[in-house]
Amino acid sequence: MTPNFCHHVRSAWFLVVVCLVVVSLPGAVTFDPLDPEGQIMIRWDIMRWTGDGYAATVNIINTQQYRGIRSYRLGWKWAKKELIWVMTGAQATEQGDCSRHPTDPPPHSCSLTPTIIDLLPGQPYNMQTANCCRDGVIAPASLDPKNSVSRFQITVGNTGNTNTTINIPQKLSLGSPGAGYSCSPLKKVLPTKFPSPDGKRNTQAFVTWNATCQYVPNLAHPAPVCCVSLSAFYSPKIVPCADCACNCPPKSTTPGPHAIAGTDQTCIAPNDPQALQNALVVKKGTKPPSLFCTKDMCPIKIHWHLKENYKHYWRAKITITNRNLQMNYTNWNLVIQHPNFVNFTRAFSFTEKPLTPYGDIANDTAMFWGVKYYNDMLMQAGPQGNVQSEVLFAKDSTFTLSNGWGFPSHVYFNGDDCVLPDPSDYPHLPNGSSKLRGGLALLACTLMSITVCLTSLF
Incomplete structure (x- = not known):
């Protein structure tokens, strides 16, 4: 064998090993052969400028064919010290420290790392947007295309209000009970166009940022x-x-709940009717069993x-x-x-x-x-x-x-x-x-x- 040939063989094996290591890393994005183009897209459309920032519409779009989101949690880190003045169609889980902004009403959230969740159904009309208020449920595209998008509107302050002075939110994350996603950074793309109902005129966003999130089984569930x-x-x-x-x-066979190793959950025997009845009627302040043993x-x-x-x-x-x-x-x-x-x-x-x-x-x-x-x-x-x-x-x-x-x-x-x-x-x-x-x-x-x-x- 020539030295060059051996060098190529060693290089090829090195690439194979690197690929195997990357795929095996916790949180590594995995390719889904049944849904090769399925993903979650986050689209952030800035629709108008305000005195100290902008108003935007944020869409969470599910293009996955069979994987839905049960209750989304969208998070990011502000680039500087931005704040959220107003939100409709969703809410931040924490208001944060708004002592530097003693306004009436106060800002919706001053957290530097906000987490956004959907509203429950039945909200007052002035709190709603189109495609909101389903408690975060986003259906798979092929199963229920009408409910495969969730949307909220946000007014951001303490930031720039021109194309060249605004800052892109960083470290985007998307989670849900029983679901984990790895998201790319938001990046500037061509502004989204919005056709009029008669199709004769297009308007467009001032600025559009896009990110994509891929499902990662290891983030969603540590075990099957x-x-x-x-x-x-x-x-x-x-x-x-x-x-x-x-x-x-659990190794124990006695009646009643048993601790599940490696978790904070408990299980009960499926043939224990009294334990099942107690589990289905949860008393306040008690932690109910999680599964059948x-x-x-x-x-x-x-x-x-x-x-x-x-x-x-x-x-x-x-x-x-x-x-x-x-x-x-x-x-x-x-x-x-x-x-x-x-x-x-x-x-x-x-x-x-x-x-x-x-x-x-x-x-x-x-x-x-x-x-x-x-x-x-x-x-x-x-x-x-x-x-x-x-x-x-x-x-x-x-x-x-x-x-x-x-x-x-x-x-x-x-x-x-x-x-x-x-x-x-x-x-x-x-x-x-x-x-x-x-x-x-x-x-x-x-x-x-x-x-x-x-x-x-x-």
Whole structure:
């Protein structure tokens, strides 16, 4: 080998190692192959100048296909000593020290590092803006495009009031319960144009700043939050979620709440009705249990059951179980990868939409969500803490029941990757048969359906 060749090899290996280290760093932005262009965009449009600053409209725009924000928290650091005189459509969590500005009314916030949250629904008209007041909920673009934008208006003082004297806010951050994003710096871009209703005239912002925020799983959750269990009509074996899939359960088996290692949370046994009743009726000043105690300790469990095998079709049943004793999941969504989604026929109780980020190259992914006013809210753990639907597929030449083909390859709940069992544990066909039909299938299906109804909810 020539010295130059060896030098190139060493350089290539160095780049590979650097890339692996960067990807493994906590908080590193990860590429999402199911949503390669999905992101949150922050658009800051300065609409007019004031005596000591400017008035701006700030938009938080979600272009992600299946990942929403439950309750946004937008933060930044002022470049100097700016302050917020007035806000509509949102509010700062802290007023800060406004003693240097003894005005009536006082400034909305004098904090050097403000954190902004949305208002609750039902605010007085003079406190609202368009696309505000949903308690910070920003829906995925493909699920609910009308609610994929949140907006507020802000009047900033103690800063410049020309294009050349204003300062760009720094260290932008975007967070939410159960969500973490890494944001680029705000930078100046071409001013946003606003067409008139008749489309004959455009107005534009004086100045526009843009930033993009990418979802980072490690910032959102230090551990997985969902897992998958499996069963099939042709096998008596029910494959549970992997042990310790999200956390390890407490060792104690006594009744009542138990501390969850490494957290400030507690769990209760799912077969302890008195503890469940106490958890659902929270007394003032007490901290309620967080989860059911299970071997996998996941707040959400997805169960996939291969239910029936017809001549030209096959059917599966999906059950989503909420074990979180403190949360209702409103407008949840489920993303599933399976090679037969190209032949997907129908979902009976969920709404379905194919996800095709690369056109028709790989049509193997679908997104499901609840039917409005029927099962779009997944209630907290307890008798109402589950939703379910059956899904029907047409067969083609690739269909088989061998080697776990009938089970999904990836499952995501509200954008988070769920832990699947080890493939070696999947239910196996009896006697190696790949075309189980007739009376044996019907009998097995009936027996398994009874068993699955009892086991898939925990």
